[in-house]
Amino acid sequence: MKQKNNGTWVSWNENLKYNYTTKYDITTEEELQEVVANNEKIRFFGSKQSSADIAAGTDVLIDMTSYNKIVSYDYNAKTITVQSGLILSELLEAVASVGWCIPCLPDINTITIGGALATGTHGTSGKLLSEYMIECKLVLADGSVKTVTKDDELMDALRVSLGMLGVMSTITFQCEPEYILHVKEKPENDKEWLPKIKSRLKEHDFLRILWLPHTDTGYVITGDKIDPNKEVVENKGPGYLKHRRTVSKILYKYSHKFPWITSIANKIIAKAFFNSEKEHKGSLYQATVTKSRGSTLELAEWTIALDKFPQVFEELKTEINKWSNKSFIHIPMDVRFVYKDNSWLSYAYKQDTVTMGCVSRNAATADTYEAFKSVEKIFLKHGGRPHWGKRFAAKDAQLAKIYPKWEDFKEVRQKLDPTNKFLNPYLTKLVAAKKLVNEIA
Ligand SMILES: Cc1cc2nc3c(=O)[nH]c(=O)nc-3n(C[C@H](O)[C@H](O)[C@H](O)COP(=O)(O)OP(=O)(O)OC[C@H]3O[C@@H](n4cnc5c(N)ncnc54)[C@H](O)[C@@H]3O)c2cc1C
Numbered sequence: 335m336k337q338k339n340n341g342t343w344v345s346w347n348e349n350l351k352y353n354y355t356t357k358y359d360i361t362t363e364e365e366l367q368e369v370v371a372n373n374e375k376i377r378f379f380g381s382k383q384s385s386a387d388i389a390a391g392t393d394v395l396i397d398m399t400s401y402n403k404i405v406s407y408d409y410n411a412k413t414i415t416v417q418s419g420l421i422l423s424e425l426l427e428a429v430a431s432v433g434w435c436i437p438c439l440p441d442i443n444t445i446t447i448g449g450a451l452a453t454g455t456h457g458t459s460g461k462l463l464s465e466y467m468i469e470c471k472l473v474l475a476d477g478s479v480k481t482v483t484k485d486d487e488l489m490d491a492l493r494v495s496l497g498m499l500g501v502m503s504t505i506t507f508q509c510e511p512e513y514i515l516h517v518k519e520k521p522e523n524d525k526e527w528l529p530k531i532k533s534r535l536k537e538h539d540f541l542r543i544l545w546l547p548h549t550d551t552g553y554v555i556t557g558d559k560i561d562p563n564k565e566v567v568e569n570k571g572p573g574y575l576k577h578r579r580t581v582s583k584i585l586y587k588y589s590h591k592f593p594w595i596t597s598i599a600n601k602i603i604a605k606a607f608f609n610s611e612k613e614h615k616g617s618l619y620q621a622t623v624t625k626s627r628g629s630t631l632e633l634a635e636w637t638i639a640l641d642k643f644p645q646v647f648e649e650l651k652t653e654i655n656k657w658s659n660k661s662f663i664h665i666p667m668d669v670r671f672v673y674k675d676n677s678w679l680s681y682a683y684k685q686d687t688v689t690m691g692c693v694s695r696n697a698a699t700a701d702t703y704e705a706f707k708s709v710e711k712i713f714l715k716h717g718g719r720p721h722w723g724k725r726f727a728a729k730d731a732q733l734a735k736i737y738p739k740w741e742d743f744k745e746v747r748q749k750l751d752p753t754n755k756f757l758n759p760y761l762t763k764l765v766a767a768k769k770l771v772n773e774i775a
Pocket residue numbers: 377378379380381382383384385388389390398418419439440441442444445446447448449450452453454455456457496497498500501502503627631633721723724
């Protein structure tokens with residue numbers, strides 16, 4: 335096993351930096367067990383793409399990205415078992431190569447399976463990625479391995495658990511036959527798309543709305559399953575659309591100093607780059623997942639019960655359109671839909687849910703981006719839940735109010751990790767863990 339001493343851990347967008355004393359690159363479950371068993375405090379990380387401070391911050395770290403093999407396929411059951419450091423794109427390619435898919439995907443393919451599951455990563459018009467996990471080998475705080483299956487009660491606590499119950503070692507996913515989507519994209523006024531959400535969710539197999547703050551417009555993306563042989567005349571829109579990232583970068587350059595610039599920039603970007611209709615076909619992965627990004631971002635995302643969304647949306651819109659509060663928001667706010675589940679820390683626990691992203695395109699100045707605060711305030715007021723891997727300020731007291739199983743989760747966590755081995759300072763505050771005698775010393 336490779337080991338590096340006295341280095342600095344830096345997150346993807348460079349907003350989080352920690353010195354560490356030892357970092358282990360593990361390649362086998364036995365190595366993972368050994369490192370976990372022999373260290374008092376430890377965190378483990380994947381692609382470091384979370385904005386939340388959940389992946390490092392302890393002296394000893396495990397880099398999971400070399401633990402990245404495909405272990406086995408079960409062709410009859412359509413399941414695949416992989417090591418948790420595998421990058422999502424590799425899982426999806428492996429699954430597609432045998433004619434299967436995972437039917438709900440995030441808009442990023444560079445994250446690890448372990449990181450994605452731990453934070454409740456999701457796509458739209460389906461369930462969280464972790465809902466497709468049917469078995470997990472979990473390395474516990476004492477280094478032993480526990481197999482958790484979909485029928486075990488622990489699975490509901492484990493599916494979304496921020497690596498606080500143990501390290502996910504190998505994961506088995508239930509896949510489905512691959513399908514082809516006919517994707518259509520077009521701009522619509524807020525008055526048009528907002529009332530149509532529920533009917534569109536029934537009508538289409540895929541629905542995503544890129545809301546363009548300060549423009550009264552949403553860019554509506556729908557997808558319908560079609561016969562793979564059906565001809566679709568591809569319309570990618572005008573060629574200049576490929577310059578969107580460059581133009582956005584220029585227009586937003588000084589928006590941290592003069593936030594009102596955002597309002598004007600968004601109107602220009604919406605007119606130039608979100609004004610045309612598009613049409614194409616492909617698998618969910620091919621047709622809807624972004625494969626490359628021009629620059630880093632700082633992300634927040636809040637979620638709310640489907641029935642409450644219109645009210646929260648109107649309130650948010652009114653608030654950010656007030657020039658007095660400086661909450662100008664970069665394009666786009668990604669509106670997606672997750673169907674209810676039973677996972678304790680899932681955004682969609684027992685309720686169909688709408689998720690709404692909020693990005694700052696200047697990652698380095700994210701601390702002064704007022705929008706993060708305004709969005710959090712409004713969603714929290716209505717019982718909204720934050721994305722675990724993204725930026726939010728809420729802690730234990732607020733989380734207890736919005737997650738019905740929060741205290742049960744904390745109890746299980748304490749049982750499985752009685753010495754708080756897996757807590758860094760951020761997670762300690764998040765779950766309000768009592769400091770143990772050896773930690774205070
Ligand atoms: C550009 C961008 C787009 C994104 N798009 C989406 C999206 O469409 N939908 C969505 O829901 N989210 C999205 N995210 C959020 C992203 O999916 C999560 O932050 C995810 O956790 C990142 O995975 P990672 O491999 O970088 O994990 P890391 O950031 O390295 O780690 C995240 C957490 O997982 C834990 N962890 C890592 N490996 C394991 C393991 N084996 N066992 C247990 N815990 C583990 C870590 O300790 C940490 O707590 C996006 C993020 C970015 C930057």
